[in-house]
Amino acid sequence: MKLIATILVCLGLLVAAQDDCPGEYISIGSHCYWISNDEYSWDDGRDQCTTYQPDHRSAGLAHIDDCKELGEVWRYIVENEDPTEDYWIGGSDEAEEGVYRWHSTGHEVPRGIPFWFPGQPDGAEEENALSLSKTGYFADEAASIPQRIICQLL
Ligand SMILES: [Ca+2]
Numbered sequence: 001m002k003l004i005a006t007i008l009v010c011l012g013l014l015v016a017a018q019d020d021c022p023g024e025y026i027s028i029g030s031h032c033y034w035i036s037n038d039e040y041s042w043d044d045g046r047d048q049c050t051t052y053q054p055d056h057r058s059a060g061l062a063h064i065d066d067c068k069e070l071g072e073v074w075r076y077i078v079e080n081e082d083p084t085e086d087y088w089i090g091g092s093d094e095a096e097e098g099v100y101r102w103h104s105t106g107h108e109v110p111r112g113i114p115f116w117f118p119g120q121p122d123g124a125e126e127e128n129a130l131s132l133s134k135t136g137y138f139a140d141e142a143a144s145i146p147q148r149i150i151c152q153l154l
């Protein structure tokens with residue numbers, strides 16, 4: 001009985017957490033995200049996120065700052081979306097080659113393992129946009145490539 005009670009309480013919390021995210025946003029971990037079905041260039045994806053702001057909450061392409069968050073988002077994609085695709089998230093090194101920053105916070109994107117796939121970033125000035133790639137890790141890719149996008153409420 002105790003176990004069942006625990007499960008019910010947890011389910012209750014889960015539902016409550018999802019209710020906290022407005023519009024089409026969903027709760028993953030402690031943040032609200034929206035994963036598009038349509039594909040956009042990185043710039044159009046950024047504009048899409050900053051335009052669609054349910055309940056007047058600020059939003060941008062996702063900024064994934066710690067490995068717990070990365071694990072939670074990737075696990076959600078594996079279980080609910082298509083893990084054979086790449087998804088745009090909010091980092092860019094367009095302003096300064098080799099220095100990735102989140103467009104929504106201005107903070108530097110974490111470097112190396114466990115965030116980036118080994119060998120990435122490798123595109124120099126040809127690849128200036130950050131993707132959560134089908135490897136489950138970050139990769140730099142050409143910003144013009146159409147990809148699905150992951151938006152996040154700020
Ligand atoms: Ca680059």
Ligand SMILES: [Ca+2]
Pocket residue numbers: 120121122123127139140141
């Ligand atoms: Ca690359």
